[in-house]
Amino acid sequence: MLSWIENRQIGPGFVLDERRLSSALDISRTPLRNALNRLLGEGYLVRLVNGTIMVREVGVGEVLELLYVRRLLEPEAVMLAAGRIPAGELAKVRDAVQHPDLATEGRIETWQAGDELHDIVCDYCTNRSLANILRDARRRIRMSNIERVPGRSAEASEEHLRIIDALLDGNAEQARDAMAVHLENITQGFLATYAVRSEHRNLP
Numbered sequence: 001m002l003s004w005i006e007n008r009q010i011g012p013g014f015v016l017d018e019r020r021l022s023s024a025l026d027i028s029r030t031p032l033r034n035a036l037n038r039l040l041g042e043g044y045l046v047r048l049v050n051g052t053i054m055v056r057e058v059g060v061g062e063v064l065e066l067l068y069v070r071r072l073l074e075p076e077a078v079m080l081a082a083g084r085i086p087a088g089e090l091a092k093v094r095d096a097v098q099h100p101d102l103a104t105e106g107r108i109e110t111w112q113a114g115d116e117l118h119d120i121v122c123d124y125c126t127n128r129s130l131a132n133i134l135r136d137a138r139r140r141i142r143m144s145n146i147e148r149v150p151g152r153s154a155e156a157s158e159e160h161l162r163i164i165d166a167l168l169d170g171n172a173e174q175a176r177d178a179m180a181v182h183l184e185n186i187t188q189g190f191l192a193t194y195a196v197r198s199e200h201r202n203l204p
Contacts, residue, residue: 001021001035001039002039002044005039005044005143006139006143008142008143012055012057012058012143013055013057014055015052015053015054016036016045016054016055018032018036043056044143055143058141058144059144062140062144063190064191066137066141067183067186067187068187069134069137071180071184073130073134074121074183075176075177075179075180076130076176077125077127078121078125078167078175078176078179079172079175079176080126080130081120081123081124081126081167081175082170082172082175083172084124085120085121085167089120090120090168091168093116094161094164094168097114097116097117097161097164098161114160115138117160117163117164118134121134121179122135152185152186156182156185156186159178160182162181163175163178163179166178
């Protein structure tokens with residue numbers, strides 16, 4: 001179910017019916033309820049006063065908070081990952097970023113090809129707690145309907161390539177700086193596109 005939410009197969013406000021879910025997943029009600037309770041506890045779902053369970057909406061303010069978390073932590077994560085990611089994996093990701101039409105691999109949309117870079121940074125940063133925080137932040141951002149900034153696809157790809165090239169060179173500081181620029185550009189593009197209220201612009 002979490003993958004359905006993450007990939008927007010079920011979006012914010014989607015009502016989860018136990019009977020239909022049980023049939024679709026081919027599991028009994030007990031493990032299904034356990035899974036729903038876990039997702040409720042982790043904040044991916046919300047239970048209304050009438051007992052209805054639905055996918056929670058991630059709003060503008062929360063997206064900005066999550067981007068702030070990423071801006072603080074992901075440059076550090078990429079520094080830790082530098083020199084540890086196999087060159088073959090980086091080359092594969094580089095090719096996927098340059099040719100997203102050839103690298104969908106079952107994903108919903110080709111624009112997600114760049115996500116592979118952020119995935120392997122988490123995989124190789126050698127700090128599970130840091131990786132889990134970043135994965136959760138990215139997953140929650142993807143839950144929102146306002147994640148993508150129109151017109152930034154080409155720029156984002158170039159930013160990803162600069163990060164990858166720094167990692168291929170084993171230059172941890174350059175990779176950190178490139179990641180910081182990438183995340184700052186995402187934030188500024190988001191602020192400009194969605195005309196976020198001035199109080200959110202003052203977010204540290």
